[in-house]
Structure formats: structure tokens, C-alpha cells
Amino acid sequence: MDKEGSLSKAQVIMPTYNRFPITLVKGKGSYVWDDQGNKYLDYTSGIATCNLGHTPEPVKQQVQEQLDSLWHCSNLYHIPSQQQLAEKLVENSCGDQVFFCNSGAEANEAAIKLARRYAQEVKGTNASEVVTFTNSFHGRTLATLAATGQEKIQKGFAPLTPGFRYLPYNDPSVLSTVVSEQTCAVLLELVQGEGGVIPVDQEWLNQLSEICKQNDILLMVDEIQTGMGRTGTLFAYQQYGIEPDVISLAKGLGSGIPIGAIIAKEEAAKAFTPGSHGSTFGGNPLATTAGLATITELVETDVISESAILSDYLVEQMRQLQANHSSIKDIRGRGMLLGIVVEGNAIDYVHKAREHNLLILVAGPQVIRVLPPLTTDRQEVEEFTAIMAKVFEEIEEV
Numbered sequence: 001m002d003k004e005g006s007l008s009k010a011q012v013i014m015p016t017y018n019r020f021p022i023t024l025v026k027g028k029g030s031y032v033w034d035d036q037g038n039k040y041l042d043y044t045s046g047i048a049t050c051n052l053g054h055t056p057e058p059v060k061q062q063v064q065e066q067l068d069s070l071w072h073c074s075n076l077y078h079i080p081s082q083q084q085l086a087e088k089l090v091e092n093s094c095g096d097q098v099f100f101c102n103s104g105a106e107a108n109e110a111a112i113k114l115a116r117r118y119a120q121e122v123k124g125t126n127a128s129e130v131v132t133f134t135n136s137f138h139g140r141t142l143a144t145l146a147a148t149g150q151e152k153i154q155k156g157f158a159p160l161t162p163g164f165r166y167l168p169y170n171d172p173s174v175l176s177t178v179v180s181e182q183t184c185a186v187l188l189e190l191v192q193g194e195g196g197v198i199p200v201d202q203e204w205l206n207q208l209s210e211i212c213k214q215n216d217i218l219l220m221v222d223e224i225q226t227g228m229g230r231t232g233t234l235f236a237y238q239q240y241g242i243e244p245d246v247i248s249l250a251k252g253l254g255s256g257i258p259i260g261a262i263i264a265k266e267e268a269a270k271a272f273t274p275g276s277h278g279s280t281f282g283g284n285p286l287a288t289t290a291g292l293a294t295i296t297e298l299v300e301t302d303v304i305s306e307s308a309i310l311s312d313y314l315v316e317q318m319r320q321l322q323a324n325h326s327s328i329k330d331i332r333g334r335g336m337l338l339g340i341v342v343e344g345n346a347i348d349y350v351h352k353a354r355e356h357n358l359l360i361l362v363a364g365p366q367v368i369r370v371l372p373p374l375t376t377d378r379q380e381v382e383e384f385t386a387i388m389a390k391v392f393e394e395i396e397e398v
């Protein structure tokens with residue numbers, strides 16, 4: 001692209017993202033193509049969104065049919081695909097009722113609103129504080145950036161929405177301080193994604209869950225990144241033996257068609273009554289058709305269990321890389337949400353990988369984040385490993 005071209009692109013889009021210098025125009029399965037015809041192995045899955053790979057056939061077919069019938073009609077009318085998607089989410093989780101929106105931040109907004117209203121309208125208290133954790137990421141709206149325990153996300157947006165208290169993640173010494181008179185909910189990720197691919201500690205989570213139960217405080221898990229099969233089960237909480245009161249979802253729910261949702265247990269869901277919350281696009285026919293086709297594929301095939309088996313193979317391959325490269329400090333994560341902790345700058349590895357036609361991400365300055373589609377196979381895992389071996393060799397040579 002010439003200089004003039006890139007300048008005019010920069011002028012019309014606000015520079016909220018540092019973009020990589022490629023333009024993607026096509027995707028199929030685990031691969032994407034740029035406008036120059038170059039093919040890349042996409043182990044970012046559009047940031048944990050295209051869990052069934054790019055343009056998956058079962059979702060495409062349903063969305064194409066829906067495009068021929070009805071795109072949008074508002075929530076003033078019944079929407080069959082919304083009803084069916086809600087039924088599938090409820091059948092496959094510990095929750096009872098669903099609210100639909102359009103993104104992860106909106107899902108967490110809904111969760112926060114539900115928690116406050118539950119405390120104030122259902123329990124009849126003044127509690128409004130939501131406890132969250134350092135290094136968390138919950139979104140970029142005014143409330144969800146305030147919920148996010150990272151200063152860099154909050155910088156410049158003061159005054160921050162009040163009502164959040166941050167505690168160190170996985171730290172047993174803070175458990176006794178979780179509950180105050182003001183606390184109405186705890187919100188956490190079970191693997192902190194953006195914060196560095198940090199899995200929750202089982203014992204700590206057990207205790208946290210127990211504290212919530214005993215004090216009638218809502219346990220809300222942000223499964224926006226970990227959900228829809230990403231960590232080896234439909235929802236990550238299913239591996240930990242806990243039952244959240246509220247689950248927030250987005251990303252993988254629509255295979256790339258924008259959609260968000262919260263699923264809540266009946267008691268918590270009571271807090272939302274007609275007029276208390278809403279969204280023009282939330283749960284619209286097109287988005288929920290994509291969601292329904294996606295969850296149907298996830299729960300009615302063995303794609304998730306196969307991905308969990310393949311994750312073990314991928315981790316094994318990464319550990320072999322680690323044995324050969326001292327710059328790899330740790331491999332961590334769950335399922336197809338994996339992190340490689342490196343000595344240098346993670347972004348250097350991401351750039352080098354792209355030069356070798358592999359797309360990966362960072363999660364903080366020193367963690368490479370690897371998010372393959374759940375549908376990837378052994379051959380692609382080996383292609384990934386071979387490229388990463390070259391990337392580590394070339395960076396270590398410098």
C-alpha cells in the first residue's frame with residue numbers, strides 16, 4: 001500500500017487499534033487470506049470468536065436462509081431463533097433464563113445491572129458494589145472498564161463509574177475481605193484472557209464460591225473468552241465443580257456474527273422485569289440464528305471433546321519447543337486458550353510469526369496467546385509448531 005493510501009485509511013478510522021500491516025479478505029476453517037493472496041494459519045480465531053473456524057458451513061447455511069426471510073424485527077415481537085437459542089443455553093448450563101445483547105461489554109453491563117437490581121429490588125438492600133480482580137478484563141464501556149482491574153484500560157476516562165472493588169486474583173489472603181455490607185456480586189474470569197492467560201486456582205475458587213453462597217452474593221463468571229467450548233467444555237465453569245449465578249457470553253456465541261448474552265439462575269433473573277433492561281438489536285433473528293447453529297454444532301458433535309484432546313497434543317508440542325528454547329518461561333492455559341510466557345517482548349514473536357504466515361496474539365507484554373479454532377487438526381498443530389520453532393530460532397539468533 002502506498003503512503004497516501006495508508007494515510008487516508010488512518011484519517012477516517014479512529015486509531016484505537018494498532019493494526020498489523022495486512023488486510024484480510026477471506027477465511028475458511030483455520031486459514032485466512034490477505035488481499036495479496038497470501039494464506040495464513042489463523043491461531044487467533046478472530047480473538048477467540050471463530051471457534052468453529054472461519055465461515056463454518058452449518059452456521060453459514062442457517063444464516064443464509066435467515067437472510068432470505070427476516071433480518072430484524074425488534075424485541076416487541078416473539079423471535080423463534082431467540083427462543084430456541086435461549087432453550088439450548090439453558091439446557092446446557094446451570095442457568096434458567098437468558099438476556100441477549102450484542103457484545104461482551106454489553107453482556108457484562110447486563111450482569112452488573114442485574115446484580116445491583118437483584119440486591120436492591122429482590123433482596124431489599126442498598127448493596128451495589130461488585131468485587132472484581134486485578135488483571136481482569138471485562139470490556140470498554142464506562143461500567144465495564146471500571147470493572148476491569150487494569151489501570152491502562154481506565155486511563156483518561158475519569159471519573160470512573162463507582163461501585164467496583166478490586167482484589168488480587170488467586171490470592172487466598174483476600175478471601176476474608178470479599179464481603180462488605182455493600183457487596184452484591186463477584187465477577188471473574190476463570191482463565192484471565194487479556195490479563196495474561198492465567199487460570200483460576202481451584203481451591204481459591206471453591207472458597208470464593210462458598211463465600212458467595214453463604215452471603216447471598218451473586219457469583220458471576222465472565223465466559224466471554226472462555227465460553228463456547230474454548231477451554232475444552234462448553235463453559236469453563238463446568239470443569240471446576242461450581243455453579244455460577246450469572247454467566248456472561250459473547251465472542252464464540254455467534255461464530256463471528258455479533259451477539260452477547262447473560263444466562264442467570266432463576267432467583268437472580270427475577271431482578272429483570274419488563275422495562276428494566278433492553279436492547280434494539282439484542283437477540284435479533286440473524287444473530288440468534290448464528291448462535292443457534294453454533295451451539296447446536298458445539299453440543300451435538302464431538303468438536304469440543306476432540307479439541308480438548310488436540311489441546312493436549314498442542315501443549316506437548318509447545319513443551320518440546322520449551323525444552324529447546326530457554327526464552328520460553330512457561331506454557332499455561334486450558335483447552336484452546338493457551339499462553340506462552342516468554343523472556344522478551346511477546347509482540348516481537350507475533351510479528352515474526354506473521355512473516356511466516358502464522359497469526360497469533362499477545363496477552364500482556366510477555367505472553368504469546370494462542371487461540372486455535374476448536375476445529376483445527378493435528379496437521380495444523382504441527383504446522384504451527386514448525387513455524388514457532390523457526391520464530392524462536394530467528395529471534396534467539398538476533
Ligand SMILES: Cc1ncc(COP(=O)(O)O)c(C=O)c1O
Binds near residue numbers: 105108139223
Ligand atoms: C473476558 C472478556 N470479557 C469481556 C470482553 C469484552 O468483549 P467485547 O469486546 O465483545 O465487548 C472481552 C473481550 O476481549 C473479554 O475477553
